[in-house]
Amino acid sequence: MPSRSSARLAALTVAAVCSAASAVALTSPAQADGLRIHDVQGTTRISPYAGQKVTDVPGIVTGTRTYGSSRGFWIQDPTPDDNPATSEGVFVFTGSTPKVAVGDSVTVSGTVSEFVPGGASTGNQSVTEITKPTVITLSTGNPVPAPVVIDARAVPRHYAPTGDASANNSINGLTLQPEKYALDYYESIEGMNVRVGNVRVITATDPYAELWVTVKPHENETRRGGSLYASYDDQNTGRLQIQSLGATADFPVANVGDTLTGTTTGPLDYNQYGGYTLVASELGTLKSGGLQRETTKKQAHGELAVATYNVENLDPSDGTFAAHASAIVNNLQSPDIVSLEEIQDNNGATDDGTVAADVTVNKLIDAIVAAGGPRYDWRSIDPVNDQDGGEPGGNIRQVFLFNPQRVSFVDRAGGDSTTAVGVTKVHGKAQLTASPGRVAPADPAWTSSRKPLAGEFVFRGRTVFVIANHLNSKGGDQGLTAQYQPVVRSSETQRHAQATLVNAFVKDILDVQKNAEVIALGDMNDFDFSGTTEILQSGGALWSAIQSLPECERYTYDYQGNQQVLDQILISKEIRRNGDFQYDSVHINSEFHDQISDHDPQVLRFRP
Template sequence: MTLLANIRIATPLFFSAFLAGPTNAAERSIAEIQGVDHKSPIAAAEEVTTSGIVTGHFGSGFFLQSALPDGDQGTSEGIFVFLGSAPAFPVPVRGDIVTVTGQVTEFQPLLQPPLFPTREQAVCGTTQITTVNNQDRGTFLAGTQIYRVSALTVDGSGTLPQPVSFAPPGMNSTIGYADKPHTPFNPTDHPRDYFESLEGMRVVIEEAVVVSRKDRGWDQFWVAPAAGLDADDLTAYGLPLAHAGHVFPEVVQVHKAVGQPAFALPVGTKLGDRTGILTYENGNYMVVLDAAIDETAYPAPTQPTVTAPTNPEGLRIATYNAENLTIGAPGSANRFAAIAAQVVGDLNSPDIIALQEVQDDDGQGATAVVTATQTIGALVDAILATGGRRHLPVALDPMQPNTDGGAPGANIRTVFLVADDSGVEILSSERLFDGDDRCDSSANPFQAARRPLLVEAEIDGTRYVLVNLHLSSKLGDQGLYTNAENPQPGSTDRRRRQAAQLVAELERRYSGNPPVILLMGDFNDHVDAKALEPFHQSTLGFTFLRDHRGENYTASYAFNGVREAIDHFAVGGTGLANPTVTYLNLNADALTQVSDHNPVVLVVH
């Protein structure tokens, strides 16, 4: 492995370093500066002098770690020293023993890609798009740093401190929280406190396994120590699977080594022991790796043996989040061909396809275009060209621009495609909750959100109601490692209101003589989530359907290295006698993704 510790990159600019005259700075150990808490016990802007060994560089500064630890597991022995974009001192190299004088600060890191200081926001019902400030940084934990450096001397060179083995509480047991509110700092039992106790220190992730796809253009990805991958917490493909009561502190974000050329890695790649420095970025703790990764040195991971899905005869219905599909995007022809190949091959040419995230024909941007005729037609043609069946679209455009959320100006919507030889007779179609209150968030929970598309149909003499839905995302939820001790999923209430309104409408229409009611699409939550309780409580008796092979196959999305099922089929009304559901692991774990969601197929026998 090639060490790259002496290479610096110019990423975030925090403060400007400056020279000062003689000071009366108190001598403090790094552990005394860090203290036993998330914030330093030393007053803000107090000047201190401390020393240690330079362990690595990042951004506009370097990490310093004590050569004489205090033995207290609650205090970190590492700290970041900020020098600025134009250092007033020669920058020490890795292994230098350094004495530094500067002021102590608690600094919330600046946003780093893929997060940006501003974002675009559409004005509902208009073509107007405004720019608003991104408020995410205000939720970040602050990191203890030394800045405004007034003196820096190199006193010699030394041996790097031995890294601490990365083993957060809950790594080999179930843990349902990152911290407990109003309790003492406890790195032994609280993952959030554990990470803080190692801030700025060298750690080693033993037998690291890649658990998120590593795109060539990304600096960060997620890994876990092999010893933390308990079989009960994994998908059938050997990757972390979300379940109630466990927050996966063992899954940690890593940043490529400073100066590392671009590289890509598939999930499941075994990287051996990986050493780096624990820091914090974009609301997550993160390990900046010491050494470059040579992607050619690692063989393709062995794929586990999995149970092949059954392929019974019957009515086939698929739900497929097509991730911002539009003919207006560069390279769209290749994307349509790739989706068509999955539809015809892996999904076995369904009779009905429920699509989510179909954009208008010119995609994101401030225009008056709301139609998606060309986009939908291009997919229909691509499926036919791939040897599939001809599908007839059931699609209704938004009544006004920018009423359905998603990317500003893209007018995202849900769409059904029905094979013309399927025997499915479409009786009616309707965009629900698209009245005059469409832009009133207090009256309409679907304001700036995708409207459910309801279709009434007759199939083999049986009445069906098909609802294609895409509930609001989790944008704005407090993360596990933000400045909230007890983080709250702020988006839950909105999804719950949407679910409750949809259930009430379905009960009003169909309770007297219920047909088969099938809900499908991107629910943006787990089946046992509070947001989806109205479905479970409905008098229409909705049941969420799981993969016929078992829970460890039931996953449609990957977030921060953990798989979760957020795309679902739910059946209610008169129900179905013997449905078979299959979650197809095509996209969420793929290095080259066609979409970021896995499709799900239901077969009605």
């Protein structure tokens, strides 16, 4: 199957794996004889024999990996001990196609290593392995040890222990408590043959032939069959990634809400992209849940419809223009204003100094007309080349589309890529100094990140201020299965600074005109319960309207089995005070294997 893994690092000693975590001293003798797999695995995440040579460790081969850079095989002891904290399985890294078969009884001699998928800088946990192996086959055709059944009763409710404060909150040196914590439970069966049965898909099949299921069908269940990421303390312990040990051509092409019926069985691995993963030698049968893409309501004559839609690095070479146009016209019902995120310049990722995006935008507008929609007009500001982050050379930016038959844009000169837009008072009303304009573009908070685009619109004689955002991404944050618990969300620092600036700009408008109708929307790259959202809402300037939905419908994105909010539309007090608004998270992408973007668009309808 395809692999996203970087080249395998050299086998890491325990010191490299632990980083600042509790180091496990390497003891003499340098070679250990007569060990079983549970001795090698030990009762913590780090083998007590890491860095040492071991001799004649016995086991039955339960799976072979013959692709990618992590070639090797798993063995499992058919005679387990009575300690639930010690795994009975281990991966043997050969680096080339293994010469053993499932059912072989073998002994393995080699060096115990702790391999960190993606490298130690990721903060990932390590996989205990035997490397540089000498393998002796004793017999063939033996029964494979019965798989451990992973189900709702087996997986604890709590996600992870709190790490050792003296070791930067690493959990590596803590004794496993598999009956108390989900991460400890999964670690206690690392490398073993495991099984799940009749499990619901909660993240659709991706291009790498992976999907996510839940063994806890009622854990934060969303209305359409996913699992809601409800809080930092409720991370859905029943989530499990599924890959295939064999060819990927027959891998299930699943959407959220589908079911893998029957049994799915294979070794439990840990990888860079999602942590604990069942690498299936036997896959269940896919049963469709019949999930359909949603369509929102059409705005009434007196309603203004405002949407946000991340179109995922759209450039003229993409083949998705017709699909995006159909989504805007049919699923979103042609909103009056659409804030687009991730519009790339006219030659996409080619890094030649091009910053204009008129070809990209006009190609989308033409596709919308072809799909039966209105001919939108548009406004944007080209960024300084290579200064706004995103795909190198792509120069992504936010763009306003608006239907000139329904709403007008107030053009006011002076806005450019480096000049900050301000707020003035004219005839007792707030007015932008430039429209469109960018919010504090020179502030360090926007380094290598998209600057907000602000504009004035008029609908039925009423001015509406709209601020289009694409805040700093979560790149660099530690994964939920990291060795550091609680995980470090390093990207928040910049995002919080950005949210502070957006909040302050909205307050500037409201200080001049307290009843101004202001909308801040876009890809906020953070959850509705996050500190970022709290800052955006600070002082009552804004309120995230997705909170008007039932909790089971509050999601715009699906990542590693967690349905979550990244895209938001926040509204000022005047819009909320009227109470005459409707919010819709229109699920057309995030739950589907054939998505044209990884984000679901959001629509707000209200009467200014």
